[in-house]
Amino acid sequence: MKSIAVxxxxxxxxxxxxxxxxxxxxxxxxxxxxxxxxxxxxxITKNLDRMLAKESISEELKKSTLDNITSFTELKKGVADVDLVVEAATENLDIKLNIFKELDSICDEKTILATNTSSISITQIAAATERPEKVIGMHFMNPVPIMKLVEIIRGYNTTDGVTESIMQLSKKLGKTPTEVNDYPGFVANRILMPMINEAIEALYNGVAGVHEIDTVMKLGMAHPMGPLQLADFIGLDVCLSILNVMYDGFKNPKYAPCPLLVNMVTAGKLGVKSGEGFYDYSESRKAEKIAGQFA
Structure with a gap:
């Protein structure tokens, strides 16, 4: 697979x-x-510059990486004659179904269609196409250039050949592919999101404050980041979407989103992307921190 569309x-x-x-x-x-x-x-350029400063890549590799990328605003032109398409659009079922239906009609019959969904059924997405055997999940972790794991999710009709080719491709990217079956949330989010949701429930019920909850999990469980801070980085809207997918899929109340999470998303407090979530990421807060360094 030489040519890829993202x-x-x-x-x-x-x-x-x-x-x-x-x-x-x-x-x-x-x-x-x-x-x-x-x-x-x-x-991408900023991340490459950071890698260059750490001497983990050369100037030549930075240049070739950027030269390998061509941007498109027209889907049909962007997916022409590619070997693999990786969809990384918003985590919304209707959007993904529409994209895959269109991809099926404009992509070459040899093209494998992959989705970076973190929770939505691969089988359901594949059903929007006439090539369900060539549809697969490639769930990369954020930040993609650093994180080694890729969850490879095969749908009901995904062939062994397609699965093996994507597993091998992932290894060539320096990743560790792990094959999982098509259940809501797969493995990563089926375990992670209930933990995040429970941390939000603890805050909602007044068990402890934001910093205290995150400190317990960082120092007591050796997590590199507390669950509430992690939720902010993922995006509270994304967390809510994944929990809703799992709740609808399993019909189990343990996946029901905490009312505090629902209210925060409704209020537009989405975490880092909006400047405020469980923590304050606003420019004014950054200015306060900088000023505090010189106090």
Whole structure:
């Protein structure tokens, strides 16, 4: 698989494009917004510069990585003659179904269609196409250039050959692919999201404060980041979406989102992306921290 198309230039999409391009693949990065494409490419450049400063890559590799990426705002042009499409759009079932239905109609019959969904059924997504045997899940972890794991999720009709080819491709990217079956939340989020939700419940019920909950999990359980801070980095809207998928899929109240999470998302407090979640990421807060260093 030499040529890859990545749909979505956001956090996950630009990270996936970065990794493929760094490993010698020709990458078509696709987004309906030129602004999003420009921002995604700027992020890739910044991450490469950081790697260059740490001497983990050479100037030549940085240049070849950027040269391997071409941006498109038109889906049909972006997916023409590629071997693999990796969809990394918003975690919304209707959006993904529409994308895969269109991909099926415009992609070459040899093209494998993958989704970076973190919770939605691969079988359901594949059903929107006439090639369900060539549809698979590639759930990369954030930040993609650093995290080693890729959950490989096969749908009901995904063939052994397609699964094996994606497993091998992931290894060539320097990743550790782990095959899992098609259940809501797969493995990573089936375990992670209830923990995050329970941390929010503890805050909601007044068991402890934000810092205290995160401190217990960091120092007591050796987690690198507390669950509430992690939720902020994932995006509270994304956490809510994944919990809703699992709740609808399992019909089990243990996956029901905490009312505090629902209210925060409704109020627009989404975490890092909005400047405020369980923690304050606003520019004014950053200024206070900087001023405090000189006090």
């Amino acid at each position: 749909i979505g230039a956001g956090t996950m999409g630009n990270g996936i494009a970065h990794v493929f391009a760094q490993h010698g693949h020709e990458v078509n990065l696709i987004d309906i917004s030129q602004t999003s494409l420009d921002k995604g490419l700027a992020t």
